[in-house]
Amino acid sequence: MDTAAQRYVGTHDFRNLCKMDVANGVLNFQRTILSARVTWVDRGGEARPRDPFQLCQFEVTGQAFLYHQVRCMMAVLFLIGQGMESPDVIDELLNVEKNPRKPQYSMAVEFPLVLYNCEFPDLQWLYDPEVQGFNVTHLQQLWASHAVKTHVLRDMLAGLDAAPIVTRKGPGSSLVPWGELQPPLHSQISGFVEGVQARSYKPLLARPRCEGLEARIEHFVRRGRIEPPQGPGLPGDWAGEPPEGKRGSTGAPEQLPKRICMDTE
Secondary structure, X not given: OHHHHHHHOEEEEOHHHOOOOHHHOOOOOEEEEEEEEEEEOOHHHOOOOOOOOOOEEEEEEEOOOOOOHHHHHHHHHHHHHOOOOOOHHHHHHHOOOOOOOOEOOOOEOOOOOOOOOOOOOOOOOOOOHHHHHHHHHHHHHHHHHHHHHHHHHHHHHHHHXXXXXXXXXXXXXXXXXXXXXXXXXXXXXXXXXXOOOOOOOOOHHHOOEOOOHHXXXXXXXXXXXXXXXXXXXXXXXXOOOOOOOOEOOOOOEOXXXXXXXXXXX
16 A cells, blocks of 8 residues: 555646535646655554554645545555555546546545644744643543543454354354454454445446546536636636526627625625
8 A cells, every 4th residue: 555655646637536626616636745655553654464453544745635635545545455456546547638537436534534734934833831731631531532442342342252153054063253263354444435335346447437527617617606717727628618697689698697795884
């Protein structure tokens, strides 16, 4: 996963790795990723034998991010880590000339996503001691609460490992502790991706595709949500019609009525 994450680094068009927020006027999907890596939590990020209870973290630094960009990037890394996709699929998704439309896939869930640092030139943050003490105390209490819950859940799972399981029905059946069954059941990752996992996996590039950027632009222009894009640097050779408005006898489109907020005081 770490090797695959390196392919995100650089300036790319991430329209296949985000939710296109065209309705709010976002038409440029090029973003610059400065670094991206997957490391083990604790022990300085060193590799270790596979353990379903060891945590990894995906750390990404960029100049700006698109709507749901990191969650989509993480979802693809999950597929690669499980061996369902090759790392080459990232290059394919970043090649918008070859793949201009995003394949349908579920995003990673939102709760592990943390924006923990922002850097600004010539700016130093100063902290009030009282506020700092309040924040530290609050986070320590949260950590203690979740640490206890984690330990309780781990003990519950360990207890279930000793539960006797019937290997097969009928003559010749035997009892085996749940923890000794092969292959073992490791479903932790299923809680980190939205939606329901399909019974049979379909490769990303073979899935149905979402609407392309040009189609989304035309949709919101027709609804009057955004103005028709003008100028160089626009995606493709978009040439949509202006939004439908009132038409005169000549059939020429007129401007849509606009709501104007006025201060009556």
